[in-house]
Amino acid sequence: MQANELFTQPNTILLDGGMGTMLQAAGLKLGARPEELNITDPQLIESIHSRYAAAGSRIINANTFGASAHKLAGSEYTLEEIIAAGIANCKRACAPYGALAALDVGPLGELLEPNGTLAFEDAVAEYGRIVRAGVAAGADLVFFETFTDLYELKAALLAAKENCTLPILASMSFEAGGRTFTGCTVESFAVTARGLGADAVGINCSLGPKEIFPMAKRLAEALPGDFPVFVKPNAGLPRADGSGYDITPQLFAMEMKPYRELKLFAAGGCCGTTPDFIRLLNGVFADCRPGRAAHAMPSVLCSPMDFVTVDGITVVGERINPTGKKRFQQALREGDMNYILEQAVSQSEAGAQVLDVNVGAPGVDEPAVMEQVVKALQSVVSLPLQLDSSHADALERGLRVYNGKPIVNSVNGETEVLERVLPLCKK
Amino acid sequence: MPIGPSRPLNLAKPESIDIRQAARYFGARGEADSATLTLLEQCAAPLLAAATPRAVWLEADVESLAQVGILKGEDIFRHLEGCSEALLLAVTVGPGVDGQIRRAGVGDIAAGVASDALGSALAEQAADAAEAELRQWAAGQDRYLTGRFSPGYGDWPIGVQPLVAAALDTARRAGLCVTENDLMTPRKSVTALLGLSDHPVKGRLAGCGHCVLNTRCEYRKRGKTCASE
Numbered sequence: 103m104q105a106n107e108l109f110t111q112p113n114t115i116l117l118d119g120g121m122g123t124m125l126q127a128a129g130l131k132l133g134a135r136p137e138e139l140n141i142t143d144p145q146l147i148e149s150i151h152s153r154y155a156a157a158g159s160r161i162i163n164a165n166t167f168g169a170s171a172h173k174l175a176g177s178e179y180t181l182e183e184i185i186a187a188g189i190a191n192c193k194r195a196c197a198p199y200g201a202l203a204a205l206d207v208g209p210l211g212e213l214l215e216p217n218g219t220l221a222f223e224d225a226v227a228e229y230g231r232i233v234r235a236g237v238a239a240g241a242d243l244v245f246f247e248t249f250t251d252l253y254e255l256k257a258a259l260l261a262a263k264e265n266c267t268l269p270i271l272a273s274m275s276f277e278a279g280g281r282t283f284t285g286c287t288v289e290s291f292a293v294t295a296r297g298l299g300a301d302a303v304g305i306n307c308s309l310g311p312k313e314i315f316p317m318a319k320r321l322a323e324a325l326p327g328d329f330p331v332f333v334k335p336n337a338g339l340p341r342a343d344g345s346g347y348d349i350t351p352q353l354f355a356m357e358m359k360p361y362r363e364l365k366l367f368a369a370g371g372c373c374g375t376t377p378d379f380i381r382l383l384n385g386v387f388a389d390c391r392p393g394r395a396a397h398a399m400p401s402v403l404c405s406p407m408d409f410v411t412v413d414g415i416t417v418v419g420e421r422i423n424p425t426g427k428k429r430f431q432q433a434l435r436e437g438d439m440n441y442i443l444e445q446a447v448s449q450s451e452a453g454a455q456v457l458d459v460n461v462g463a464p465g466v467d468e469p470a471v472m473e474q475v476v477k478a479l480q481s482v483v484s485l486p487l488q489l490d491s492s493h494a495d496a497l498e499r500g501l502r503v504y505n506g507k508p509i510v511n512s513v514n515g516e517t518e519v520l521e522r523v524l525p526l527c528k529k
Numbered sequence: 530m531p532i533g534p535s536r537p538l539n540l541a542k543p544e545s546i547d548i549r550q551a552a553r554y555f556g557a558r559g560e561a562d563s564a565t566l567t568l569l570e571q572c573a574a575p576l577l578a579a580a581t582p583r584a585v586w587l588e589a590d591v592e593s594l595a596q597v598g599i600l601k602g603e604d605i606f607r608h609l610e611g612c613s614e615a616l617l618l619a620v621t622v623g624p625g626v627d628g629q630i631r632r633a634g635v636g637d638i639a640a641g642v643a644s645d646a647l648g649s650a651l652a653e654q655a656a657d658a659a660e661a662e663l664r665q666w667a668a669g670q671d672r673y674l675t676g677r678f679s680p681g682y683g684d685w686p687i688g689v690q691p692l693v694a695a696a697l698d699t700a701r702r703a704g705l706c707v708t709e710n711d712l713m714t715p716r717k718s719v720t721a722l723l724g725l726s727d728h729p730v731k732g733r734l735a736g737c738g739h740c741v742l743n744t745r746c747e748y749r750k751r752g753k754t755c756a757s758e
Contacts, residue, residue: 218706447635482631482632
């Protein structure tokens with residue numbers, strides 16, 4: 103299979119299973135960085151990839167999940183060296199089977215602002231470095247997985263789009279309540295990741311096939327019928343005594359059967375799964391053609407936590423707007439963020455479903471202030487935002503740092519304006 | 530058992546936040562006045578609603594923990610005297626609490642600070658609840674635990690925090706990360722070590738001698754210690 107044939111396969115493709123599980127079984131020590139084995143024990147890594155390929159996996163994730171500067175701090179190898187070796191090991195294992203080698207990319211290991219201290223653009227830069235290293239090493243595709251913060255996934259997707267033309271798969275991990283650790287919903291993930299240019303979206307880790315199924319169904323329903331969806335569940339739930347996961351390959355295969363109705367693009371396993379688990383999936387997904395029936399796609403917008411379907415009257419709070427308000431204009435000029443945030447909190451408490459954000463006033467650097475206000479607003483309210491400006495640069499800055507899928511307001515129908523603004527929306 | 534695998538611990542959300550403890554973190558000396566209590570009570574409900582407590586733990590022998598660099602200084606070894614094994618624990622009340630603290634502080638600094646104090650009290654309650662579970666586990670095996678001892682207490686440096694998080698795989702299992710400066714995010718999180726033994730053990734408080742706040746401690750200025758109040 104070639105990378106450009108990835109989404110035209112007649113059958114659900116098999117992904118691989120756990121890497122950490124296999125390395126622990128091979129005696130990986132605590133505190134050791136599994137990614138260093140790409141260089142120190144390439145045969146071991148290649149043999150694990152080969153076992154997955156032999157079991158039927160046609161997308162194999164290289165051993166690069168934790169290859170980020172933060173996680174490799176103190177290592178004697180650079181992330182470029184680790185990724186080059188990791189992709190090379192993977193490609194050698196893939197070649198005899200015509201499988202594709204994916205640059206596997208996980209979270210950076212630090213929380214982004216405002217919950218942590220890592221700045222959004224620093225995260226974009228770090229993911230850019232990882233993606234460039236993967237491209238240089240000859241990866242066939244980019245596989246973002248196990249994300250729990252939608253904002254971090256956005257940084258990763260922007261970096262991938264800005265640094266490569268490879269297919270991008272994006273996957274998040276959800277808890278039993280249907281949200282990630284940071285509160286992101288399945289639907290917000292679906293529309294945001296698709297909007298940012300992921301070619302396929304999926305759910306991995308955290309739970310077993312049975313628990314993930316209802317979420318995978320919601321994921322598929324939030325996307326057009328022809329948009330590729332995949333899953334990589336764990337081998338059930340972790341046992342209370344820490345001795346691994348609680349289901350066998352046979353039970354895993356049984357619990358994967360219902361996924362046939364979701365017409366998945368691809369399926370595999372995560373923690374606790376081994377080549378035996380993948381081998382049994384060949385039968386489960388035999389003659390399963392990807393692609394679901396087309397269905398109506400409503401207009402939606404979202405933040406990570408709130409998802410609004412625009413199918414009736416939607417209440418938009420319009421108070422974040424300096425037009426005709428001297429006090430507001432003064433707050434913008436003086437950078438009095440607190441005043442602006444008070445308007446946001448009071449509208450949120452009064453029942454607004456969406457907040458309009460307009461910061462255009464004389465004497466205000468609108469692009470810079472738009473970015474600043476969007477970041478500040480999303481740190482205190484969970485409502486989706488409507489970016490309101492006739493200034494394309496301000497929209498661009500606001501859209502880039504917005505966490506979710508916003509509305510763009512105050513765009514008129516003139517060709518010149520649309521030619522400038524619509525590509526920003528697409529990006 | 531060198532260093533065992535990270536295990537999940539199911540934590541129920543407490544029914545309410547310990548307002549007295551929060552008042553102490555808020556800076557109240559002795560009994561808090563009614564205005565303070567009212568403010569804390571008003572801020573408590575949305576903060577509790579935003580909380581998503583999670584905990585993970587593992588069992589390990591003391592020698593292995595020392596080998597990987599998690600045990601440093603003198604106080605933690607004194608605390609572990611008589612214990613050849615220990616339990617490592619991480620608890621967080623989740624990022625929603627940090628968000629609610631930010632939100633409460635918009636236009637009302639006092640509410641922000643009160644929410645921060647409530648968040649600390651809640652994290653302490655979550656750690657107490659986790660410890661109670663671990664005590665039950667130990668009792669079931671006829672073994673005994675010391676009290677909790679956390680990085681940053683006595684001369685056990687917070688620099689061990691990244692190693693603790695890595696051993697417990699907290700990022701993946703609880704959404705808990707450590708910054709470059711060894712601070713935990715979400716901020717309202719607790720890591721701790723409890724000595725484990727087959728005979729009753731009490732552990733040892735660090736005392737003030739090695740404490741980094743030794744010369745500027747608010748409690749010492751008032752002739753008390755943080756453990757006595």
